[in-house]
Amino acid sequence: MKNVLITGGAGFIGSNIALRLIDKGLKVTILDNLSPQIHGDNPEVTSSLYKKIIGKVTFIKGTVTSKEDWIKAIKDQDAIIHLAAETGTGQSMYEIQKYIDVNIGGTGLMLDILANSEHQITKVIVASSRAIYGEGKYECTAHGIVYPTERNDSEMATGDFSCKCPVCNETVTILPTTEDSKIHPTSVYGITKQNQEQLVLTVCKSLNIGAVAYRYQNVYGPGQSLLNPYTGILSIFSTRIKNGNPINIFEDGKEIP
Numbered sequence: 001m002k003n004v005l006i007t008g009g010a011g012f013i014g015s016n017i018a019l020r021l022i023d024k025g026l027k028v029t030i031l032d033n034l035s036p037q038i039h040g041d042n043p044e045v046t047s048s049l050y051k052k053i054i055g056k057v058t059f060i061k062g063t064v065t066s067k068e069d070w071i072k073a074i075k076d077q078d079a080i081i082h083l084a085a086e087t088g089t090g091q092s093m094y095e096i097q098k099y100i101d102v103n104i105g106g107t108g109l110m111l112d113i114l115a116n117s118e119h120q121i122t123k124v125i126v127a128s129s130r131a132i133y134g135e136g137k138y139e140c141t142a143h144g145i146v147y148p149t150e151r152n153d154s155e156m157a158t159g160d161f162s163c164k165c166p167v168c169n170e171t172v173t174i175l176p177t178t179e180d181s182k183i184h185p186t187s188v189y190g191i192t193k194q195n196q197e198q199l200v201l202t203v204c205k206s207l208n209i210g211a212v213a214y215r216y217q218n219v220y221g222p223g224q225s226l227l228n229p230y231t232g233i234l235s236i237f238s239t240r241i242k243n244g245n246p247i248n249i250f251e252d253g254k255e256i257p
């Protein structure tokens with residue numbers, strides 16, 4: 001394997017992967033629309049992520065919602081790491097069509113091309129998310145392992161932020177969410193991530209292309225976009241601390257829902 005396409009490769013995870021692959025002697029092509037929410041309005045100046053990779057990769061400024069851009073990007077590639085996505089869980093609850101178009105539609109276009117055109121792709125890696133597990137895994141003293149749904153507004157209004165057993169409505173204790181936990185996304189973003197991985201794993205299997213879905217959770221580190229208000233909690237906390245601002249902690253801080 002020599003040529004790797006990384007969609008969303010100007011982003012936080014993609015740019016780090018790109019530099020690693022280049023170190024290993026692979027040739028990297030990136031398809032990225034340099035979304036202003038992440039890179040600012042003038043990426044050459046405002047995006048440290050973009051500045052890190054430019055000149056080291058073949059860069060295609062384009063979108064995963066365009067078939068033409070995909071065709072251009074897939075040409076001569078051996079593998080695809082598909083990271084390009086709309087990534088804000090909260091934002092996905094009101095920009096619903098955009099999340100479906102980019103995350104599910106973009107993945108659909110890629111798979112359509114792999115199914116219907118000549119290519120040499122032998123491996124696809126897609127970025128899924130912990131968000132597919134919704135509220136995650138809990139234990140009820142009476143009912144064992146349970147998977148609560150969203151918490152109740154009226155209980156939260158009284159200061160009760162705990163998750164409840166879906167069977168008896170008693171307060172449950174949080175457990176680590178293991179890979180085999182129940183998949184029950186509670187956001188449009190989570191639904192699109194579940195769909196992306198189902199699409200890639202199902203279609204690639206039928207095409208005899210190796211496929212893997214990674215369910216990332218709160219990946220953070222140097223260079224992560226601090227412009228994006230939907231970026232992870234750790235970058236929001238660290239930015240506020242560095243600027244001498246207090247951290248806003250909601251609810252009672254006892255449980256991480």
Ligand SMILES: NC(=O)c1ccc[n+]([C@@H]2O[C@H](COP(=O)([O-])OP(=O)(O)OC[C@H]3O[C@@H](n4cnc5c(N)ncnc54)[C@H](O)[C@@H]3O)[C@@H](O)[C@H]2O)c1
Pocket residue numbers: 007008009010011012013014031032033034035038039062063064065082083084085086087102127128129130215216217218219220225232
């Ligand atoms: N960072 C995390 O904690 C985390 C957790 C779970 C899943 N993920 C997933 O991992 C992937 C990468 O995340 P990240 O943290 O590097 O995000 P990021 O926001 O830093 O990077 C995403 C990149 O995709 C590009 N992009 C957005 N829409 C595009 C489009 N229509 N066409 C082409 N490019 C587009 C953006 O310009 C950006 O460079 C995403 O699919 C995300 O859902 C990340």
